Amino acid sequence: MAEALGTRTVSGGSTNGSVGPAIPWQDRPAGSKALVWRHRENPVIPRAPMPGVQGIYNSAVTPFGDGFAAVFRLEKTDRFPRLHVGWSEDALDWQIEPEPVVFSNWTDAPSHYAYDPRVTAIDGEYIVQWCGGHNGPTISLARTKDFRTFERLENAFLPFNRNGVLFPRKINGNYYMLSRPSDNGHTPFGDIYLSESPNLVHWGRHRFVMGKGGDQVGQWWQRTKIGAGPVPIETPEGWVMIYHGVIDTCNGFVYSMGVAILDLDEPWRVLYRTNQHVLTPEAPYEVSGHVPNVVFPVAALHDQPTGRLAIYYGAADTCTALAYTNLNELIEFTKANSAVF
Template sequence: MRPAADSRELLQRYEGNPIITALDFPKMVNAVFNPGATVFQGRTLLLLRVEYRTGLSALAVAMSDDGLTGWEIDPERGLKPDTDLVEERWGIEDPRITRIGDEYYVVYVGYSAFGPLVSLAKTRDFIEWERCGVLQSPEDKDAALFPVTFEGRWALVHRPVTAVPGLGAHVWLSFSPDLHFWGDSRVLLPARRGGWWDANKVGLGPPPLLTDHGWLVCYHGVRVTASGSIYRLGLALLDRDDPSKVIARGNEWIFGPQADYEQSGDVPDVVFPCGWILREDGDTLHLYYGAADSVVCVATASLDQLLTHLGVHPFDAGPT
């Protein structure tokens, strides 16, 4: 077994992982995982995916002063599936949070009888919600909004799946003038096939993060092996003004399931982030992820080191 801790890794696991488990939840549930993340009223807020013992999921709020310890879970605060909507009849999952002005736009997966799809809701306080409807029809997952428009259009990263076996699943980019009607879609990050670590499918992790060098993207890549699928994480960088342009994409995975809580659970060998927070020093990055579809964990990275990994040197402004 490989060691779970290696000081050479770009992402360092918090020694107190997992930070939230099903045992921490006030009600009896099966699992708590795949949280969206943001800063709300000066505190770290996680929007947890909570899988109940029915097998259906909802979203609940957990808050902490330091983003690591002292989590306060409110099972009544968050977003529950609207079972009157066919697109949410089997639950809602895997939220990604984008703050736009004073509102928090949450893109999530609705689990319908016709397959998973991408939906949007917004809130100011994580208590009162306005559902904005379906953004992408089945089968589609792993989606998030950019916090700004590009030439007057909103941009959505998402991961549709073809019905044709063997073609893989790739990260796409789509645009909209109004957050309702989407088009001008194109492949952004394809699965690389063959023996690559991200050969079989890829999907967005947290929402893209704006840096001085462009939009930093963390994505999960899946390789199917003889013993099952392995979910690992990689990085890419998109152009600041045109996110359809990929400036850089790392060849190597930077984080994979190595700790026991990542290798053992409802779905073994999975690390699956849906949120990250850049701290006030402008360099410390907390990545919040689900481990083995069972628990919530956090890892810490240096933003400068992540950019350097992609061949971008943060302190070199380049030609002017």
């Protein structure tokens, strides 16, 4: 089982965290030199955690009160993605609400899907970002303070867009959000952009951050598309952005995990970027499922005193898994094995 840490200073993305609950943790396996290693009891949430559910994955976890809250992508037997709230004392054993999120100011049509949420704690509230079907697919937003009442905001961008990830504090007085503009198909666009807003409603100054590819620097694992994952983590070295990179093989897509470090004041500027993946589908629950060969990082919990980092990821678009690393080691690896393009 996970090693108990007691109450620590933890955060869901920023080093400006407060005293909160202990994050999950297991030490690196004996004899292993892995930079990122898997939770021994993975998946932490199986594909069918309650009756009528066929998948729960690509979901957001954040410290909340004396424990943790989550917004899950959950699919029942209709395979239609919806957002469901979850609660946990240890971020491992979850109580999941059987009914989807309802917005106090908005009635979603039956055709309005919602998937791949992120949650950012900022300015005393929690902002949920997801790919929404209202005039979508594009980045939808909502705010909450208690994970029981949600106020829907207007969509951030025009269709088509995915992987919206909000930074955990304002930069130069504005909100900043990463995204991946796309089309209505599966992939044709695949680059990460950055947008800013004074109020979470009006977004502009869209800047290119980094692109898919890698052929010119001798790597293929991210050549088809990339997308931001967990809320960026603020460090003295810069914003640590964990992301997914995809290769299109003769047997389909393969999603792996990578890392980039962005400038603190100009986060569209990439300082370092891993020239290799740090986790790729190898475990049975990653290579086999509704969509084989997927490691899709979405949330990260950081214990500041120890540097421990717990990364939640969707496995094979089926279940929720967990991996561990040390943030300082992750930064040093990224700096030593970098190719910015």
